[in-house]
Amino acid sequence: MPLSSHDLISIADLSDGDIGSLLESVATYADVSERVIKKVPALRGRTIINLFLEPSTRTRTSFEIAGKRLSADVINISGAGSSLKKGESLKDTAKTIEAMQVDAVVVRHWAAGAAHKLAEYIEPPVINAGDGAHEHPTQALLDALTIQNRLKKISGIKVAVVGDILHSRVARSLIMLLGRLGAEVTAVAPPMWSPKGLEALGCSISYSLDDVLDSVDVVYLLRIQRERLSDHMFSEQEYARTYCLNRERLNRAKPGCLVMHPGPMNRGIEISADVADGEKSLITAQVSNGVAVRMAVFYQILGDVVS
Amino acid sequence: MTSGDSQIMDAAAMRRALTRIAHEIIERNRGVENVGLVGVRTRGIHIAKRLQAKIRDIEQVECPVGELDITFYRDDISTNPHPQVAGTDIQFDINGKDIILCDDVLFTGRSIRAAMDAVIDYGRPKTIQFACLIDRGHRELPIRADFVGKSVPTSLKEKVSVRVNEEDGNDAVEIKRG
Known part of the structure; x- marks a missing residue:
């Protein structure tokens, strides 16, 4: 059609x-x-x-x-x-x-x-x-497809979209699309990157990755967009301490929890190298x-x- | 059927035609050890599967059957936009094989032209032959069938409708007046 x-x-x-x-x-x-x-x-x-x-x-x-x-x-x-x-x-x-x-x-x-x-x-x-x-939009479509291929459904699954929501076109398209397909999406970001009115896209909001880890089926990590950030506002180390999906955090996640990232990755900032290359990662499938x-x-x- | 339509083949006639085609395929290819059947979506697939069963009854050989979707190879995307794509499924190696393309109706020849291009993108068969249940004429390309169930002169206003049990609940061929 x-x-x-x-x-x-x-x-x-x-x-x-x-x-x-x-x-x-x-x-x-x-x-x-x-x-x-x-x-x-x-x-x-x-x-x-x-x-x-x-x-x-x-x-x-x-x-x-x-x-x-x-x-x-x-x-x-x-x-x-x-x-x-x-x-x-x-x-x-x-x-x-x-x-x-x-x-x-x-x-x-x-x-x-x-x-x-x-x-x-x-x-x-x-x-x-x-x-x-x-x-x-095509990134969101390929992400939805990747989830559907792996989990055989999208309706009813829980997805955390984590990182710089404010600057992310990927997040906006994805949150809208997954919401329409019946997924429960939580936008996880530090307050400075959690734009006002975000709920209108149909998602809930959290400031802590650790709070949502044990309940979500997919953790979708956004790239830290260094080119859009001014240096003195942001510490990569500080962000990584709270939001980096590393092995230790993934071990605390819901069993079977899948990991996605639209690329290109900043290894060691939003995602650790072993998680990016690990068996839960859908990044190459994306x-x-x-x-x-x-x-x-x-x-x-x-x-x-x-x- | 509404008035003005006529049935040109019933289930028995269809069965006999396919039995004859199966024999002809075996004869032409001197056995079927090297033969693979490929049906053109949708009804051609059922023609191919029935020929496979008939050949099995006659020769005790199971010919592989593949399914071909020619949507991406059609030349009428501008005049017939957006047919639904369903996919090709050919699980055997077609290189060096004698491939029998199967379809329900041979009309302009454009579908079978597209089907040949599609098959060739999967490998290099030794030969490609073509079996169809109905040849209704009006060719627009220099193409003919090797095996024909029934040749039926038609007018361009008429529509030939092949019904197969698997899709339509009964076996029959009808001509609908335009």
């Missing part, structure tokens, strides 16, 4: 039916990546622009691989090498891209709302790959699922384009 929305900017763009059909169909896309010939011609002749104006390895690569496995032509534009460096506005860049008859634009931008703006400027569908502290989820999103968005 096509998505009910022209663009994918926010989890709110997806209907319950969209979410259901995306999660349901992903296994078929994952199969393509398991084959020797990891490519199907479904989107042959379509052109996708990856407009990444903020550093990214896994998300950009994941979108690129997803497009290529469906035979679309994927062009990467990064901030450093683009005309934006020469002072071109986002609008002019958008219009330039549109004039080249592209079929979809994936955008990563440092400013919240940039993806929405871009979608206003151009006709082709826009997929948000992270805009400032706003949203990162990455694999990212490609399949983005294939599903591309196909459902671009399959609707009449050439």
Whole structure:
């Protein structure tokens, strides 16, 4: 089924039916990546622009691989090498891209709302790959899929999302999506990173990881975003003492408790190296699922384009 | 069936046609030791499974059966957007095998073109052959079936509907007038 929305900017763009059909169909896309010939011609002749104006390895690569496995032509534009460096506005860049008859634009931008703006400027569908502290919908979809694959359900499970909620687009999208799928989400953060009005997203709030550890099925650790923090406000050691998921804390968690992280990890700050690489970690599964989820999103968005 | 529709095959006719096709597959391939059956979703899978059972009865050989989803290989994504994808499941190695693609109806030939592309992405079969229950004509590509249950002249306004017990509760082929 096509998505009910022209663009994918926010989890709110997806209907319950969209979410259901995306999660349901992903296994078929994952199969393509398991084959020797990891490519199907479904989107042959379509052109996708990856407009990444903020550093990214896994998300950009994941979108690129997803497009290529469906035979679309994927062009990467990064901030450093683009005309934006020469002072071109986002609008002019958008219009330039549109004039080249592209079929979809994936955008990563440092400013919240940039993806929405871009979608206003151009006709082709826009997929948000992270805009400032706003949203990162495909990350949330791949995380939900990873949980569902492992626990066989999402409804009724308990998830703690831990860390810098205030600056995290991953947290916003994930809390919204998991809430809609019936999970009980607790946002765990130091008070300075627990934004006002967070409950409106449908989660409860805690300031202590240790308080929630024995009751949750999944601990989802957020990256400490050093690039968004000023040095004197924040001590990594102090944060790690209270919030780092290390072996000792994991041993106190509910048996079977799973560990997730969107990457890239700061080992020793939000997660210890042995937990990151341990048997409870779903971190590499998240990455694999990212490609399949983005294939599903591309196909459902671009399959609707009449050439 | 509503008025204007007609049944062109009942369960017995379907059974006899598939029995004959099974014999033809065995004869053409001089036995079935190297044969693998691949059904095109959805009804082709049931055709493939029935041929497997018939071949087993005749030759006492169990041919492997695979399931093929051709959604990603179709050339009509623009005119027929968003068919539901269900996945391909081929558990045997198709390299060097004689692959019998199975489908219910051969019409324009576009589905089977897509199916051949899909199979080839899983390996290099020795041959690809094609069995269909109904050939209704109106080819748009240079494609023909190797094994045909029944050739039925149709008009483009008509719709051929193959019903199989496993999906539809009975075995029958009907032509519906457009």
